[in-house]
Amino acid sequence: MANTPGMSVRLKFTLSYAGFLMVAGVLMLAVVWVFLLRYVPGGNAIRTPVGLYPGQHFLLRSFTPAVGAALTFLLAFGLLGGWILAGHMLAPLSRITDAARLAANGSLSHRIRMQGRRDEFRELADVFDTMLARLEAQLAEQQRFAANASHELRTPLAITQTLLDVARNDPALGAGVLVDRLHAVNARAIDLTEALLLLSRTDQRSFTRELVDLSLIAEEVAETLLPLAEKHGLAIETSGELTPTIGSHALLLQMTTNLVHNAIVHNVPENGTVRVGTAFRSGFAALTVENTGEKLPPKLVSTLTEPFQRGTKRLRGDHAGVGLGLAIVKSIAQAHDGTITITPRTAGGLRVTVELPGAPPHLDG
CATH class of the missing domain: 1.10.287 (Helix Hairpins)
Incomplete structure (x- = not known):
């Protein structure tokens, strides 16, 4: 919907400043005039022992032109000073507007990088720069x-x-x-x-949240994938405690399944191990899956959560995967306001830890 153009913010600030200055000037002159009326006798002049003393009528004729000149000066000074001050105050906003216009035209690489003391405009610029950085990263990822x-x-x-x-x-x-x-x-x-x-x-994040126990999910996934592990000559070990969190049972089940499945197909040819553990610590529900396997360089490990990245070749062609396992794990963890940490084991293989915000255990009652 098209809106009728109005006054600029700078002009509004200028008029507001000039208007405030005029009101203050009028009040000050009014106080002076009331003071004079109180202590000056009526008439044009009064004869005193020391000479003629001007009366109220004379002061009125003399005071009125001076008041007009003073108010005219205040108006001009208020408009000019208000215009300059408003321009100085709104200069950061102009930089933010220019950056927003560039972003609207598709340029997400531009940054404001406002310097100076931290104030409202500096905070707005920093937030805008952070938003642009995230949008640029998300667009590149997409x-x-x-x-x-x-x-x-x-x-x-x-x-x-x-x-x-x-x-x-x-x-x-x-x-x-x-x-x-x-x-x-x-x-x-x-x-x-x-x-x-x-x-x-x-x-x-289009899913329903409920109370979920990660330890029960870990046991269910380990039992489901045990035949696949035995087929590969692997052993699955589970351990842990009550680990409550709030989220989607189906998505957290998928997340755990992906982790354990990857730990199986990325393992050694025989006599390997997959360990699945859960713990509730410092208000977070933690799920850890680690496996034996080939030694992986840290540089490669840091890319494993990117879509279609594969660390090593699978042992069997019937479970080749599609390269989205850990990417889905990362996405599910982030959708639950959690984090995923992947570290290579010294002896080979990986240790993957997912931390989700914990829920009080008494909520299940």
């Missing part, structure tokens, strides 16, 4: 995610197209072999799509 997602989605489609071309050019190829391969490719595409949808849902 662009990178979109590019990676497009690449990952294109891969199964390209494989499907290749299989269909081979089948059309080679009638001797058995239908059963083609169907099996297409089924595997299609399953990977479905897994990737579901992971992308889950990642989008957690980013929007």
Whole structure:
């Protein structure tokens, strides 16, 4: 909706300053005039032993032009001084407006970086710079995610197209072999799509919160993934205590499943271990998953929560994953106002700790 243009803030400040100065001047002159009327006799002049003394009528004729001149000076001084002062006071706001205009046109790299003492304008500028930095980082992450997602989605489609071309050019190829391969490719595409949808849902925080015990979730996930661990020759160890938090049971279950699943498929070929533990400490509900595995450099570990980043090759092709496991874990943790910390173990493997705001244990009663 278009609004009718109005006076600028600088002009409003100028008029307000000049108006206040005029009111103050009028009040001061009125006080002077009342004082004179109280102590000056009436008439034009009064003869005294020391000579003629001016009366009220004479003072009125002399005082009126002086009052007019004084008020005119105050008005001019108020307008000029108010305009200069308003411009000086609003200069930081002009810088913020220019930065906002650049951001609206798509330039998120510009920063105000206002110097000087901390006041309301300095705080507003710092908050605006922080907002621009976050928007720029989120936009870069979204662009990178979109590019990676497009690449990952294109891969199964390209494989499907290749299989269909081979089948059309080679009638001797058995239908059963083609169907099996297409089924595997299609399953990977479905897994990737579901992971992308889950990642989008957690980013929007569109879920219902309830009281959840992370220790029970850890036990459920360990029991569910035990056959997969045994298939890989691994052992799963669980430990912990009552660890209540507030959040989505389904999302926290997915988060724990991703962590334990990654710990299994990123493990040593045999005789490996996956440890899952929970603890309630300093008001936070902590979930820790660590595993044996290859030694990873810290530089690589710091990128594992980015979408489509893979630390090592999986041990089995039937659980290749889509490269979103830890990205989903990070997204779910952040959606629950939590943090995720990933550190490489000295002997090999990773230790992943998720800390979520804890809930008082008595709330479950």
